[in-house]
Amino acid sequence: MIQVKKYDLPDFSIYESEKDAFCTWQPEETFIVIGASNKPEDSLNEENILAGNIPVYKRPSGGQAVVLTPNTIVIAMLKNETGIKSPKAFFQFVNSRVIAALEKVGVKQLSQKGISDIAIGEKKILGSSIYRNKEKNFYHAVLNISEDAEVFEHYLKHPVKEPDYRKGRSHRDFVTSLKAEGYTINTEEIINMIAHMLGSKGGAGN
Numbered sequence: 001m002i003q004v005k006k007y008d009l010p011d012f013s014i015y016e017s018e019k020d021a022f023c024t025w026q027p028e029e030t031f032i033v034i035g036a037s038n039k040p041e042d043s044l045n046e047e048n049i050l051a052g053n054i055p056v057y058k059r060p061s062g063g064q065a066v067v068l069t070p071n072t073i074v075i076a077m078l079k080n081e082t083g084i085k086s087p088k089a090f091f092q093f094v095n096s097r098v099i100a101a102l103e104k105v106g107v108k109q110l111s112q113k114g115i116s117d118i119a120i121g122e123k124k125i126l127g128s129s130i131y132r133n134k135e136k137n138f139y140h141a142v143l144n145i146s147e148d149a150e151v152f153e154h155y156l157k158h159p160v161k162e163p164d165y166r167k168g169r170s171h172r173d174f175v176t177s178l179k180a181e182g183y184t185i186n187t188e189e190i191i192n193m194i195a196h197m198l199g200s201k202g203g204a205g206n
Helices: 010-014 046-052 087-104 149-155 187-197
Strands: 004-006 021-025 031-034 056-058 066-068 072-080 110-113 117-120 123-132 136-144
Touching: 010 021, 010 072, 010 136, 021 187, 046 149, 066 072, 066 149, 072 087, 072 187, 087 110, 087 117, 087 123, 087 136, 087 187
Parallel strands: 004 056, 031 056
Antiparallel strands: 021 072, 031 066, 072 136, 110 117, 117 123, 123 136
16 A cells, blocks of 8 residues: 655755745656645556555645656746735746746747646646635646656556646656657756746756
């Protein structure tokens, strides 16, 4: 049986900050993260996860299960008192800046799809979720730099909810990466540009 851990991965370390904050990190191993309303039996291929001894965490934000690997980067942003009322508007606020960063390093055909995804054409390269209360808006996302979509297919079941543009496609047919789309941009360059566009004073954070 899968043991689900409380979410304490590096991107959540900024949540308690009293100031606006930003961080990115690149996993050194593979993790599975399920959304607040997900159940492991509905979202995960249990046999494959147990066989691979893959840690599973539950985050406090919504959305569906994701796989974090060394071929992905995690982006997090905390905004206190943004004045943005709706979750959709906050996703747009952050994702538009991530898109601008990726465009500046040469990525094309980017758009926000569904509620919170970023896609190249009709394929997803970034999924995000938010956790909000009266004072804070916390965004975290996973950008696929070079991970093979077969990895997601191996560990994740088809989600119980999906955006309209997915149209029932499997993980292998729905998810892409910058590498699969022909981009071989240095990861540090991507991190630094995202940090710049999100208003961070530095590059990668912890």
